[in-house]
Amino acid sequence: MNPLPPSFYEQDVDRVARALIGATLTVDGVGGVIVETEAYDAADPASHSFAGRTARNAAMFGPVGHAYVYRIYGLHHCLNFVCGTSGSAVLIRALEPRHGIDIMRERRGSALRVEQLCSGPGKLCAALGINLGLDGVSLASRPFDVRKAPTAVPVIVGRRIGISKAAERPRRFGWKDSPWLSREIIA
Template sequence: MPDAPAPVPLDRTAFAADAPSVARALIGTTLLVDGVGGVVVETEAYDRKDPASHAFAGPTPRNAPMFGPVGHAYVYRSYGLHWCLNLVCDATQPGSAVLIRAIAPAERIEIMRTRRGLDALRLLCAGPGRLAQALAVTGAMTGLPLHEPPFRLLPRTEAEPAIAVGPRIGLTRGVDTPWRFGLAGSPFLSRPFR
């Protein structure tokens, strides 16, 4: 029996929709950075009109990738400590992006464990800072296209999964906006949904 064809990576058209739609659609996809990664289980959406977004006050040198073409990475440092990976989206509203909050580790797990200095599978990529460390995401990747190496983003292998929706985490503005999406019941979420 012949092998099944390899899945075709998502291209820039997958990021053309509004941020909440893209954030929801990314649940169940597979994110790899240099072959290391797993299934996306948690995301958060942000757009230009959102007071919690880095793009709210307009373009700056830091957030410039959010105003660039869709389907590119926007990587920033949170509290001066942790890198965070966002995927730029929404062709009609520049300044929109989706934060990847958590993945279920699946590919090259030992590399992730080494990078994190941690054995616990559940905690390897449960949170945007942990995820970035496990996948070796750095600021040097900001602005890079997601359809070219080191990134590889593969479509879901099954129909749309059960998705939990709730407010985003760790914000002081836009705290009630229900733009956090997660794979319902996943043990790899950064925090359970209420």
């Protein structure tokens, strides 16, 4: 359960996406265990970095081990971890809530079941209080805390979700049979 060093993110983005399953992410002490991720890079037509560096995606081309946060559909946010190859990042899609569940409910709605708090990229950003102010911020310092998975976990791979280009590429990773996934993982 040690903090993940910046060198961890230097690995191939698909390897990082897989290795993050089981890691613990908190923001100001609120968060839980990562159960679902997706990999993107500059050679991927579905990636924001595919068309090159712009003002929005600058963090994807910035320092490794920093956050790339963007707004989607005008109202939600998504969190990514920037990796070694320039323009590559891992989208964090779902968490098992562990810490600060009362605060998550304050932010997301007091009537929600625990399974609904972080079961999607937009949901977990709302629950953890992630916004554009965290774009480009280092994951190795506050408010972020990312810790290595204490033990190996069973990971399955499938096609990505919610994209129109290259969705069939097997770049979605999830904790096998986890009840905390955003959706079932389909190969």
